[in-house]
Amino acid sequence: MSREEAWQILCEWTQSENLRRHALAVEACMRYYARLFGEDEELWGVVGLLHDMDYERYPSLKEHPFRAMEYLRARGVPEEIVRAVGAHADHTGITRLSRMEHAIFACDEISGFVIAVALVRPNRSLDEVDVRAVLKKMKDKAFARGVNRDDLLRGAEELSLSFEEHVQHVINALKPIASQLGLNSLPAQAGGAGMHNPPPK
Secondary structure (H helix, E strand, C coil), rough: CCCHHHHHHHHHHHHHEEEHHHHHHHHHHHHHHHHHHHCCHHHHHHHHCCCCCCCCCCCCCCCCCHHHHHHHHHCCCCHHHHHHHHHHHHHCCCCCCHHHHHHHHHHHHHHHHHHHHHHHHCCCCCCCCCHHHHHHHCCCCCCCCCCCCCHHHHHHHHCCCCHHHHHHHHHHHHHHHHHHHCCCCCCCCCCCCCCCCCCCC
């Protein structure tokens, strides 16, 4: 599956700008880790885009991400993508086996947490976010209280990284697409997708 096809599916299923931004953030982190680990960047990026594709329509644990998996299988999407979409959430019962499956779990919640930290900085900028700022907010139970801190820590462990290393990688991955995420930071990468337009071919 190409990135353009994945983006079109995401936009068909997801109208929320915030959910599209989340998909772009996770995609950026997945691509970063694929490069870091010498893996298939396009494949990992597609998983990042699609992991929450059904969440807007089917947010319940009984249906998400099972509806997405069902749809992707019906389209003939490779099983490694379908499995990774399912493996991003513990409640599916899918044991994470591949490095890509560990990565999608590790990138999902932490990307949103880092963005949340940026949004409360004076200039809403990722340039103002460092590992220390994220660690400080981790200890603040009133901040992003819906985010399970244990899951954030476990994500780093599944990638055999320290949490500090993981956070720094995520910050590095998000900075190039900051403008697409509604943040003030470095210019967006050339050729990046806008919120409502498909990525260029």
